[in-house]
Amino acid sequence: MDKLMDNPWFIKIMALLLAVLLYSVVPNSGGKTNEINVPGENTSVTLEEIPVKAYYDTENLVVSGLPDVVEVTIEGPMPHVQSAKALKNFEVFVDLTNAKIGTQKVEFEVSGLSEKLKATIKPASVSVSIQEKVTTEFKVEAEFDNDLIKEGYSAGQPTVKPNKVKITGAKDVIDRITYVKAVLEGRNLLDSTVTKGAHVQVLDKELNKLDVIVEPETVEVTIPVKSNNKTVPINIIEKGTLPAGVTIESIVLDVKEAVISGDDVILKDTNNVRVEVDVSKISENTTLTLPVIISNGITKVTPETVEATVVVKSEEEKTVSGLPINIKGLSEQYEVVINDPANRLVNLLVWGSGNAITGLGPNDFNIYVDLTGLTDGVHNVTIQVNGPPNVTWKPDKSSANITIMRDNA
16 A cells, blocks of 8 residues: 555546545536525504705795604515614605795605605695795894892893894784894892893784794893982881870980882982881880881881880979969950859969979969850860970869850940
8 A cells, every 4th residue: 555655646546536526426506596586575664753845945935834844654675664764864845946926735755765665744735835035124122020120129221232133034924023022031130230142032913923033043131220229217206195294305216227129219209217106105214116117119128127215204293273264265245254163273283304393383374264156154165274395284173164144234
């Protein structure tokens, strides 16, 4: 075998035999393919909110009534349907290049979709309005919520910059414009002048927002805000009648001025506020908490209450006796008799500071009854007293019984 293996002819013959053997075991297909064509499965898918494009003269025309999106159902072989669903490489459009001004019905079309696919659009058609595009300039009015102004402050006339905007839209829509407003929004209370950007809103008379193009879309709104405060004195008003024997030496407030808020006109005419002290309930030194009283139109006062310190004078008491009753207002044809008091004299109990009542006597008082308008007969009339202003008094009789008669002389 070693000799055979070393013989080159032996090797060549073995190689030839192996080649023939390999050729014989390979099957002969006769040039035919093994591929088998199996028909693909059809399917469908519905795609929502597919954008709609419109082709028309955008420089001179305005189209309204066209929806922004539609629903498209695609049917066909599964691979193509899945590809269209994933890529959405098709377009839904309406061709209005030759459309005339007015209202008309148009159908949606699809482009960019494989020929093997069928598209169904919902809705299939729509009624649109084609109108002439108009651009008009309008003045902008500022609008803001007055509740945003902090209490004690007021807003002046707002300003808008720029105060005019250009509005473009269909002619019939432009004709419906009633309000062009720059609405200032925010939540923070304002206590100083503020400048902010505000979106321009275009509304009809029923405050419906109109579909137009605004240039510029935002403007600057400045609202001047100022303080509506004024400082005024607090006046003390005494109400009621002091009890007998009581004299007030002083009433002092712990706060003598108040800050008031309100409308400018009201503030201009308001020079003070007040507290009221009911002196009929005071018999000794006391401190009272009193509300500060404001006039109509004032919205706020600070402080709302104050403390009033009332100091009562120490008084002395004195009786002034034997004061004659004088007659006043009696007609000349009458004469009068005082039945009670029979001696026509009254006594006065007088209160006041020591200095005020020292030296007081009958000559310091005038005791009288006023008979004006009375005729003959018996009457009870009030005894009246005039005296010094810095003392108080009380007669021992409050009325006199008299008889009026005609003078027979």
